[in-house]
């Protein structure tokens with residue numbers, strides 16, 4: 001008789017249980033005046049391995065929450081940020097992921113052979129142009145039903161979900177025109193001082209207007225988890241600042257034309273007026289953001305720190321590649337769901 005192996009426990013489930021307990025104050029972390037918790041509830045997970053890629057990205061997203069989620073959502077769990085076990089676990093999961101990304105980057109060819117600042121900008125523009133209009137967006141503009149449009153946008157989360165905080169983190173330690181450009185971009189995210197024009201506020205308006213569902217993380221496809229995790233990895237690893245500048249610049253380069261296709265979808269399916277402002281704003285300003293990011297952030301940074309040049313291109317390629325995988329998977333899933341219905 002053969003015994004079937006017991007199902008392995010998901011690392012993300014274990015991690016989330018520890019975080020939940022710390023958040024609710026059920027785990028004793030010692031006096032709040034101690035720089036590190038006197039007990040480390042993450043110790044038993046230090047050497048744990050995820051059961052699969054999905055588990056890896058769910059675990060990483062839970063870890064990134066500890067570093068970047070609103071404090072009111074974290075409660076006592078925020079004190080886990082300095083846990084040596086958390087740092088070890090995070091580093092190990094990211095190392096495996098970076099090895100995969102590095103392999104895919106190598107397999108993609110010789111995009112990192114950029115010799116001058118102009119080459120860096122050119123390479124970024126090539127990456128952006130290659131998949132500027134993914135089939136998922138043309139499908140959205142021309143074929144998707146209203147329900148599919150809403151579901152797609154719920155998964156997409158906007159062209160630049162969480163961008164304001166990412167730009168804020170990305171500009172730390174920069175100077176000169178790069179600092180200025182990221183600051184200007186951030187101010188646009190803030191509606192140039194007008195609360196109604198803050199991009200997050202406009203996004204909330206969109207959510208209300210189309211009754212966008214909230215999809216829990218554990219129901220997201222692995223491609224969505226990986227895409228979301230990239231922002232967390234870039235924001236919580238100081239050494240990846242060049243890749244982050246590249247990834248955020250690429251996002252700006254590609255967002256405008258995609259947002260225009262979303263607006264076409266709105267026109268075709270007769271979306272309510274409240275759906276428009278968020279995508280209309282990005283369709284208009286992101287081409288300007290993209291150009292300025294190249295001319296005023298990427299080019300001068302590549303001139304000042306030549307070794308950052310290929311790394312900024314690499315970060316752009318990461319973002320573009322994970323985005324494409326995500327769009328294609330979402331399109332296929334939504335079509336499959338509609339066919340099965």
Ligand SMILES: [Fe+2]
Nearest residue numbers: 160163189199
């Ligand atoms: Fe934005």
Ligand SMILES: [Fe+2]
Nearest residue numbers: 252285286289
């Ligand atoms: Fe933008």
